[in-house]
Amino acid sequence: MHLTGNTILITGGGSGIGRALAEALHRLDNQVIIAGRRLGHLEATLAANPGMRAIQLDVDDPRSIETATATLLAEHPRLNVLINNAGIMQIDHLGEALDDALLVSTVTTNLLGPIRMTSALIEHLKRQEQATVINVSSVLAFVPLAVAGVYCATKAAIHSYTQSLRYRLKDSSVQVMEIAPPWVQTDLLNSNDEPRAMPLAPFIEQTMAALATADEEVLVDIAKPLRNNVGPNETPFITQFNDLFLNPQ
Structure with missing residues (x-):
C-alpha cells in the first residue's frame, strides 16, 4: 500500500486503534476521514489533528451507511482507501443461553458492518487508479478466546470474507489487506x-511498517505465532491459550 497521497475513510476512527491509525496516516500527508457513532470522540480527534475530517456513521444501520456514502463521495471524490475498523467486543458464555441483544449487536457491528461498508463503496473504489480495502480482524480469529466466543467467531468470518473479497478483486485496481491485531x-x-x-504506540509503529510492504496480512511480531497456529491439531494450543488467559498465575 502507498502510505501517502491517499484519501482514507476509517470506521471507528475516534478512539483506540482506529484513532491511532488515523493519526499515523494523517501525519503522512493523507486526507483522513474518521467515522463513528460517538460525536464527542470524533470532535476530540479532529481538535487534536487539524485538517482531518469526520462523518457520523453507524455501521449497524444500512440507512446510515447509505447516507454517509453519498456524502463521502460528494465531498471526497478521490476516496481510495477504506479501513473497516469499527468493532465491539463483549464477554459471553457460550456454555449458557446467550443474550440475543449481545449476539445480534456483535454480529451486526463486526461482520455485517464491514461487508455493507465495502459493498457501498466497492464500485467507486474499482474506478480509482489505485485503491485499498483494509479489514481489521484479530489474532482471535485464529486462536479463539472462549470468554468472547461470538466476537472471535465474527473475526474468523471477517478473515474468510477478506480472502474471498481479495480473490474477487484480484484483477482490479483494488488491493485487499487484513490487519490482525493482538491484544492491544x-x-x-x-x-x-x-x-x-x-x-x-509500538503496535501502530509495527503496523505502519507492515502496511508499506506487499504483505496482504499485516501482523506485528507478537501476533505471528498465534496466526501460524491454525491446523488440524490446533485444539491443545487453544486450550492452553484459554487456560493461561483465565489463570495467568
Missing part, C-alpha cells in the same frame, strides 16, 4: 493499563 492496550475490554496487552 485500548478501551476495548478496559485494556488501557493491561500489562499483558501490547502498548498501542
Whole structure:
C-alpha cells in the first residue's frame, strides 16, 4: 500500500486503534476521514489533528451507511482507501443461553458492518487508479478466546470474507489487506493499563511498517505465532491459550 497521497475513510476512527491509525496516516500527508457513532470522540480527534475530517456513521444501520456514502463521495471524490475498523467486543458464555441483544449487536457491528461498508463503496473504489480495502480482524480469529466466543467467531468470518473479497478483486485496481491485531492496550475490554496487552504506540509503529510492504496480512511480531497456529491439531494450543488467559498465575 502507498502510505501517502491517499484519501482514507476509517470506521471507528475516534478512539483506540482506529484513532491511532488515523493519526499515523494523517501525519503522512493523507486526507483522513474518521467515522463513528460517538460525536464527542470524533470532535476530540479532529481538535487534536487539524485538517482531518469526520462523518457520523453507524455501521449497524444500512440507512446510515447509505447516507454517509453519498456524502463521502460528494465531498471526497478521490476516496481510495477504506479501513473497516469499527468493532465491539463483549464477554459471553457460550456454555449458557446467550443474550440475543449481545449476539445480534456483535454480529451486526463486526461482520455485517464491514461487508455493507465495502459493498457501498466497492464500485467507486474499482474506478480509482489505485485503491485499498483494509479489514481489521484479530489474532482471535485464529486462536479463539472462549470468554468472547461470538466476537472471535465474527473475526474468523471477517478473515474468510477478506480472502474471498481479495480473490474477487484480484484483477482490479483494488488491493485487499487484513490487519490482525493482538491484544492491544485500548478501551476495548478496559485494556488501557493491561500489562499483558501490547502498548498501542509500538503496535501502530509495527503496523505502519507492515502496511508499506506487499504483505496482504499485516501482523506485528507478537501476533505471528498465534496466526501460524491454525491446523488440524490446533485444539491443545487453544486450550492452553484459554487456560493461561483465565489463570495467568
